[in-house]
Amino acid sequence: MYDVGLSIEIYQNLTSGKVINSKVLNNSGSFVANPLFEEIMNNIQAYSTQYDMSGQELVKKKNFVFLRKNTGTVEDLKTDITMKAALLLLMLGKFINEQNFRFTKLTEPSGGITRADIDSLREMDDVQELIEKAKLKSDLFSEFKNVLINRNLLLELPGSERFILSESGVAFFDEVVRNFLENEL
DSSP, rough: OOOOHHHHHHHHHHHHHOOOOOOOEEETTEEEHHHHHHHHHHHHHHHHHHHHTEEEEEOSSSSSEEEEEOOSGGGOOOOOHHHHHHHHHHHHHHHHTTTTOOOOGGTTTTTTTEEEHHHGGGSSTTTHHHHHTTTTSSSHHHHHHIITTTTEEEEETTTTEEEOOOOHHHHHHHHHHHHHHHHHO
């Protein structure tokens, strides 16, 4: 049986473009099970039907779920937000690589990127041109906040103003890098 309170919260999250990850950060910065994800998985058929009936698709991955319009083509999935997210994630990858950081800086609660790290992306070779071509805001952090943080692709570590990729953020990052490498070869 579904939980009405959780269902309302799930609906609000999904319809506002957020991803629901299987794990969230608690107040001490440790990953814990996400009750919203568990609610969906325990009632997957009901939730899938609910969104299907409204012309949407509940996309279920191993460690996260999200909502998208039920369209017929891959091209329809390439939205402005999706393209901005891909660009911002590529910029993060470039930053990690150029600074000789380990990838775990983006994934482990003991790591994390700071606002200063995000602001310093502008100083990297080729990034300013990407920012201009993609028509990103002059305040790069606000783009990260609107596109990655508010959608649960990047999670803020409590009380530290450091950010790490969520499970969905890691999956999307891996997909973006894989597609980039395939196009480069």
